Amino acid sequence: MRKIKYKKGRKLQPYNLEYTGIHKKTDSEIQLFVYDDLNFAEFADFNVSDLKKHINTQKTNWLNIHGLNDLDFLKSISDYFKIDNFMLADILNTTRRTKIEEQHDILFFNIKSLLPAGDTDNISAEQISFLIKDGVLISFQEKRSDYFTHIRERIRTHSGIVRTKKSDYLLYILLDAIMENFYITLESEEDNIEELIDQTKNSTDPIILEKIEKHRDNFNFLKRAIIPLRDSLYDIKSIKDDDVFNVIEAENFTFFARLHQKSLELLEQIESDMSSLHSASDYYFSAQSHKMNEIMKTLTIVSAIFIPLTFIVGVYGMNFDYMPELRYEHGYYTVVGGMVLIVLGMIYYFKRRRWF
Template identity: 25%
Template sequence: MKSIHKLNFENFNWLDVKSPSEAQFSEIAKEFNLEIYAVKDSLEPGHLPKIEKIKDFNFVILRAYTAKETDNISTVEELSNKVAFFYNDNQLITIHRTPFPFLENLSKSDRKYDSVYDLLIIIFKQIVLTYSSPSQWQTDQIDEVEKTIFLKSDAKISLEDLYFQKAETRISKKLLVLSQNVINQIVVPEKNQTALQDVKDNLVKLILEYDESLENANNLMNTYLSVTAQKNNDVMKLLTIFSAFFLPLTFIAGIYGMNFDFMPELRWKYGYLYVIIFMIILCIIIYSWFKRKRIL
């Protein structure tokens, strides 16, 4: 649904635009003396966070976390959606394709803002905080997988899920680092610096959390592969041990199963008993050797 919401404050105006049409693009660019390509660029899906100066406006793009926690994500576009900002001391324009609850709540609120930077910093903070809940969810998921690997030996773990979990954590950290680079370049009046610093502190906190989650995800994947390899080695070891016992016995049985007329052992009265006793002794010798080599 396309919508344009205008709010007029005492010292500035806010224009919030959702999914504008081509005609609306042109109207916005003409009304505020913006480059039409910059306005259209604000809705291109693949752009990463950035900041630049366009005529009388500062142009900022930030991406908010919009994916569901249970989705399998491997790209930036699947994990997040962007909000584009054009702002100066008298005007704030936000352009986005996806509806964001925090923008709708702010546009419907009766709160008054002294300057464009008061509102701008609040929006920045809300965008950054969209990464907070997924960060905790990622940590909980890693803990659950870790418990499954080490405490539930019979439980099945999907390597695909581990991959997507690692990918989501890596992409989230990348976006937060790029957002931090953008926020660090934003200049605000002195009275807004404390609020902006709070946004920066939240970014640092989340980057550290995702960095830890990414490291844990890498370690967990390596551990899972190691545990799986160990289980395969245990199976191969067991099969090798069985083979070590049965190969010589099969060899003996094969010899005495040959259809030759002149095999004197076949006519011994206790030949069968001798062969069985020999097989038992051979198994005991093999077992003793394995025990001495600490294979069993």
């Protein structure tokens, strides 16, 4: 999990662009889909100067960009679409929280995509940003991934209603695809919780507590990603001002309301899972306390049994001259037998009282 760190003296101006992510060696790639209900065209590996030739403002255009390391390339995209440097800086700064913003004729939306990081307990995060301007939706991804593969196939095969809709509906299905990653991550975390709960029932190994705290951090990380997304979707869902979010058609606001509902469901499930994780933590400490109590009970019983034996040994260890039983022929066997009877009697008493 990456944390935001403040570096003293580091003051970047909007015109000083810097990619802050971890995919420093990813080359920038470009892909363009141009479609409507009747026609479809796909372009890849072309120069920014060819955008004017390929983009058709009478149709829906999806410009997908992989890799944010080539600043010159991104600056040329920004110059072509007249994207404000503040927005471009937000695209490159991967520590920014999710937000929606409208400036002039551009709608900006960025979101964190979270997925389990392989076989580890970590969560990988990628920031994906979207811009809509003049019927063109531009998506910026830090690296090549398969989040939108099924959407590309739907466009190519004219499956569903995506080809009959504009760029605002395309934004909806792209956001929906990213939110599916939250469900995948949450399901993975829930499987880990079930495994941890089983482990706490069979072991009190301290490594279990470390894993519990790790997954608690993961859930907090998920919450920090989903809460601003929920707020941004609520802004779209509840908007009533015709001068705001003009790029979203009125009939499509209901789709974003569905995404808002999904974000609420995710947060509710996270709260439930965190309660389960808290229960696992409580069970772990209860098991440790129970184990310690059993040890202390055993030691107490052993101590209680040896107290009278110690007393007897102490009495006969005194150096008095006149102790008549010391000269008794069967004194040793009598004392030992009495000690055995005391031990058996105490064990029988403890058993009757169910002390062990």
